[in-house]
Every structure is written in C-alpha cells, then in structure tokens.
Amino acid sequence: MKLLRIKRKIELAVISDVHLGTHGCHAKHLLNYLSSIEPKKLILNGDIVDAWQFRKRYFPKSHLKVIKKIMNMAADGVEVIYITGNHDEMLRKFTGNTIGNISIVDKLALDLHGKKAWFFHGDVFDVSIQNAKWLAKLGDYGYRALTQLNRLVNWYLERRGKERYSLSDKVKNDAKNAEKRIKKFEKVISDLAIENAYDYVVCGHIHHPKMAYIENKHGTTMYLNSGDWVENFTALEYQFKRWKVYHYNKDKLSPFFVDEDFENMEFRDLIAAITIVEQHEKKAK
Template sequence: MKKRKLELAVISDVHLGTYGCHADELIAYLNSIEPKKLVLNGDIIDIWQFSKRYFPASHLKVLKKLIGMAAKGVQVFYITGNHDEVLRKFADTTVGNVTIANKLVLELDGKKAWIFHGDVFDISIQNAKWLAKLGGYGYDLLILLNRMVNGFLNKMGKERYSLSKRIKNGVKSAVKYVDNFERTACDLAIENGYDYVVCGHIHQPKKEMYANKMGSCTYLNSGDWVENLTALEYSFKRWKVYHFNQDKLSSFFVDDDVKELDINELFTSITAEREKPKKKNETISDGEQLKDHGLSQNGNGV
C-alpha cells in the first residue's frame, strides 16, 4: 500500500520506556506516512521514569524508525518536553537531518506555526518537580491497571474503557487546567502574530479556532500515544487530527532496513548526510516575549 504524503506530521507524548506506550501502533502509523517534516513535540522518551528493566524491543524499533526516516531525508525536529528535559542542554543542535530545539516556528503556506511542548504552563512542574514526577509514576501505574482491565474487557467482548479519561473528565480542576492551558497558549500566539499554536503535554488531541479582542488563531494539540494514539497532519493547506483507532489503514510493518539496523548504528546513521543550512521558512524562535505573562525563557521556557 502506498504511503500517504504529508507536508508535516506532529507526534508527542510517546513516553517510550513506560508500560503505557503503544509502540507497535506508532510504528504502524509511521510506516503509513511519508512526511517532508516530522516534529517530535516532547516526551518522546520518558527519561523521568526510564528503567533498564523495561525498554522492550518495540520501543527500540520506534527509535530506529525515527532515525531511519531522518537518514532517508525527512527533516526531524525534536522539541524537548518535561519528561525528556535533559535534552534541553543540546537545544539548537543539528546533526544530519535531526534538530533539537525547545521551540520551533515554521512557515506553512504563508502562515506561521508556533510549536512547543507546553510544560512551561504547568506550575507544578516549574515549582515542585518532585511532585510532578510522583504524579507521573501514579499515572503510569493507572495506565498499567487500565491495560489489564481492557484485556479482560476484550476477552469478554466488551468495549475498551479509559480510567484516566474518566478521572480527568470528572475532576473540575483538571477540566479547568486544560481550559486555562489552551487559552494561555492561544493568547500568547495571537499576541506574537502566529496563525497556529501547536502543543502537546496535556494528552488532549484537539483542533479548534480561538479568538480574542486582539485577533484569532488555530489551536492544535497532537495528543499522545498512551491513551489517545493521535497525531497532527498538515497537507494541502489543511490540518487534521489523526486518530489511529479510527483512521488506521491496513497494517504497516517495520521496514527491512530498520529491522536490521543495529543499535550501534542509531547515531552514526543520522550523520550519513552533511549538515544542511536551514531554509528561510524554518527558524528556531528565540524572541518570544513571555515576561508579561510571568513565563521564563530559561531552560524550562518555551
């Protein structure tokens, strides 16, 4: 089956190295598309909860696939998130077709897209990182329990159930947090003259127009590959939220070259091509003024 050609694909919150990650489904998705650009919008590898005891072959295949796509000419932008924040020390580094950044601005058909993970809006992460990490472990255990419950439901022939979604949608403070997150991101995007604001972090896939007194923009969130199995796709001047469970085509398997790619070749493969200069319509943005909103521009800033 032919792969779908895309101008841009955005995935986030894969959380490789955790029990909740749906690596096989992500591999199938990546093998179904042929993007010119691929944005990994944070929390791809869950370094917070990384353990040598759990990093299965399917998770390693995801890394091999991503490196393989870059080696074949796909421009890959790795935007750092809170679970992989250790990579922020390498921001603005480009090796082959892979660029690591804290934020990104892309021009898409004459419009500007502002892309960042979104953890800068999370007060618990900024002021009490230990509490956020503790919450991450609790969330991981909840997802593991949920997978056990869904395994039982599948055997009974019943519909899958999401415990985490039930909790999020039932807690008023969680609903308010998501609403504040989206509104803050959009207000900042409008203030800085961006047409699109693209986030991850909150595991809530969405595409929605937003307007205030200063103007309007399109808010987009790529969701995650733990609960929702979603991505953002841009092609023919349009954005789409891709849902794996609803939109998936026939199964795609790991390419032969990726199957045989040794772990020692992961980093050497991305240097196969000489470093190329950035095009005019692709810039790593450093000038967003966030001080009026009380947001820092240090290593944890967008």
C-alpha cells in the first residue's frame, strides 16, 4: 500500500557540491530530501556531477536515481536551473541551452520580492582553482581518499551508537590557512555583491554552509552558501521572503523516504526520464 506523502512547498531550493560519481557522495540522503519538497525553482549550484573523479566502473544506482528524480521534477513543472561549477565545467560549453524546464547557465540573477539575488558556484573566486588547477585536482584525490575512510569510521561509530565524526572537517579546521581562506572567499564575493547592489549572494564550492550578513563601508549583503552533500548534507531554502539553511541530519522538518517507484530503477529508466522531458518541451511549443 502506498502512503500519502505531503511535501513541503517552497519557492526556491538550492543545492550544490553533490559530486555524483564519487564514493563521497551521499546520494540516498539527497534523494530523500528532494522527495520531501515541492519547489517552484530548483537551483543546482555547481559540482552536481564530478567529472574530475568520474570512472566508468563507479556510478551506482542511487546516483542515477538522483538524476531521474531531478528529471521528473522538471517534467512535473519545476524550473530546474543548472549553474556550472569547476568539477562539472565540461557543461560550460552548453551554457545558454534549455531542454524543457532545465536550463544551463554560468551565473544567475533573480528578483525575489523586490530584492536582487546573485547566484554562482564560486570557483572563479578561488585562487587555488584559477592559478594551479593541477594542484587543486591533486588535493581533490586526497580528499576523496579521506571521505572513503570517513565513511568506514562513521559506519563503525553508528554501530556503536556514537555520533558521526568528520575527519575531513578535522583536517580542514586544523589546517593553518583554512579559516583564512574561507573568510577571504566570503569577503571577496560579498564585496563584489555589495558593489553591484545585490541584496543576496548565493554560492557553493567551499563545502561550508552559511547564512550571514556581511557589511563593508559601501553597504550590506546577505552571504549564503549551500554547503554540500558529501559531509554536511545541506541545502538553502527560500520561502515567505526568508532564507534558511536546511540541515538533513538536524532539521526538525524530517525528510520523507523516496517513493517505491525508485526502488527498482534501472539505467533504461533514466533514459525514459530524459525522453519525458523532451516530450514535455515539444508539447510546450
């Protein structure tokens, strides 16, 4: 018997840094979250698929289900906006293209109840990415190994009834320049947003969820970072003229479990979902 699921209706949801195609991605958590909401717009703010670490041998069914879920949301009328990031930069050649309700862009500006919002992934403001991409990728492989080890550690801790622990958070927090780098990232982005009179600036990239007002001598902006689905399992939500950071593990609005339709999904079902989106586009014309 299929249970009736009441989804939370929200105006806007923002997710980033999912890293589908990697061992660190928690696709099931994300699928549960997407199944719990009914947004008017879904903004995928970069690094949804990880081309840097993509391997033909590793793209599990749970990762395919996330893609199918997003396709189905688009077919049901949700406007899906994919903002490219550094790990999925191969999509930047398709910037400006639209398939049904799915569009691909490098950045986005929206008017939210009379306030200006600016969306982008954030990698263009990261010196380590722009000036030494090979070094960033080398560090990325180390991060991948660390997240795999972390999953084993957390599996053991959960079996013992203890709280989860983030090894990568520990490494990043202990790193001498980690906090300095994050603050510089936030300041550069916020200063530019203030200079261009944006009330909100929304990014991802650094896997550090945050919502804060940042001020300089020229004005104020609200800085928002959607975090990630590797460690923090966070999203940004906008409803009733307010923003909030949604925490999968802590938020009182518990996510629903996925529909039974996804349980036996195969690769051919993903192709069928894409076909549905294309048919939707033809009907709209």
